[in-house]
Amino acid sequence: MDFGLAERIEVYREFVNPVIAEIKTYSPIHGDLVRNRNVIDILRAYENANAVGISYITAREFKGDFENLKLICKETELPVLRKDFILSKEEIERTASAEASAILLIARLLGHKTAEFVDLAHESDLEALVEVHSAEDIQIVEESKAEIIGINNRDIMKLEKDDGDVSVTERLSGLISVKGRIVVSASGIRTLEDLKRALKCADAVLIGTALMMADDPESKLRSFVEG
Numbered sequence: 001m002d003f004g005l006a007e008r009i010e011v012y013r014e015f016v017n018p019v020i021a022e023i024k025t026y027s028p029i030h031g032d033l034v035r036n037r038n039v040i041d042i043l044r045a046y047e048n049a050n051a052v053g054i055s056y057i058t059a060r061e062f063k064g065d066f067e068n069l070k071l072i073c074k075e076t077e078l079p080v081l082r083k084d085f086i087l088s089k090e091e092i093e094r095t096a097s098a099e100a101s102a103i104l105l106i107a108r109l110l111g112h113k114t115a116e117f118v119d120l121a122h123e124s125d126l127e128a129l130v131e132v133h134s135a136e137d138i139q140i141v142e143e144s145k146a147e148i149i150g151i152n153n154r155d156i157m158k159l160e161k162d163d164g165d166v167s168v169t170e171r172l173s174g175l176i177s178v179k180g181r182i183v184v185s186a187s188g189i190r191t192l193e194d195l196k197r198a199l200k201c202a203d204a205v206l207i208g209t210a211l212m213m214a215d216d217p218e219s220k221l222r223s224f225v226e227g
C-alpha cells in the first residue's frame with residue numbers, strides 16, 4: 001500500500017466523495033448485518049466501488065472478530081481502520097501486528113491520555129483517528145498529534161441506541177481550530193443528502209449500516225462515492 005488513510009482522503013476529495021466503507025458485523029438496532037455473506041466478497045464490492053478506505057469493528061459489543069481484521073488487512077491494498085474501545089498499549093501493538101493502517105482512539109475514553117496514545121500509535125506506524133462527540137473532546141484532540149479527527153454523529157456510550165445526526169458534525173467541525181487535520185464524519189449517514197451535508201464541513205464520511213443493509217453494497221457505495 002502506497003498511501004495512508006489521511007493522504008488518500010486528501011487525494012480522493014479532489015475527484016469523488018471520499019467514503020470509508022465499514023464491514024460491520026452487527027448493529028445493536030438492526031441485528032446481524034453480514035447475513036451469511038463472505039466478508040471478502042463485501043470487501044471486493046467496496047474496492048470495486050472505490051472506497052477510500054475500509055473500517056472494521058473488532059469490539060465484541062458489535063460481534064467483531066480479530067481474525068477477520070487480519071484477513072481483511074491481508075486481502076486488500078486499501079488502508080484499514082480498526083475500530084474498538086482501545087485502552088492499552090498492547091492493543092495498539094496488536095493492531096499494528098494485524099497490519100492495519102489506522103486505529104480508532106476515543107477522546108472521551110482516553111481523556112488526558114489521548115495524546116500519549118496517539119504517540120504510541122505513531123510509534124507502531126499506525127495513523128490515529130481520534131473520535132470526538134463534544135466540545136471537550138475537541139480540546140483533547142487538539143492537544144494531540146492525531147492526523148485524523150472523527151466526529152461521531154452518535155454518542156458511542158449509548159451503543160447505537162441513539163439515531164445519529166449530521167448536525168453533530170455541522171456543530172462540532174466549526175469548533176476545530178487547528179489546521180491540517182483530516183475531518184471524518186461518522187455514523188448515521190443513510191442518504192446522499194446526509195453525505196452531502198457532512199462533506200460541506202468534513203473531508204470524508206464513514207458509512208456502515210446503510211451499505212451493509214443494501215442488497216447490492218457495490219452499487220450502493222458507488223451511489224455515495226459518485227453522487
Ligand SMILES: O=C(O)c1ccccc1NCC(=O)[C@H](O)[C@H](O)COP(=O)(O)O
Binds near residue numbers: 084085152208
Ligand atoms: O465509534 C466508536 O467509538 C466505536 C467504537 C467501537 C466500536 C464501534 C464504534 N462505533 C460504531 C461505528 O463505528 C459505526 O458502525 C460507524 O460509525 C458506522 O456507522 P453507521 O453508518 O451508522 O453504521
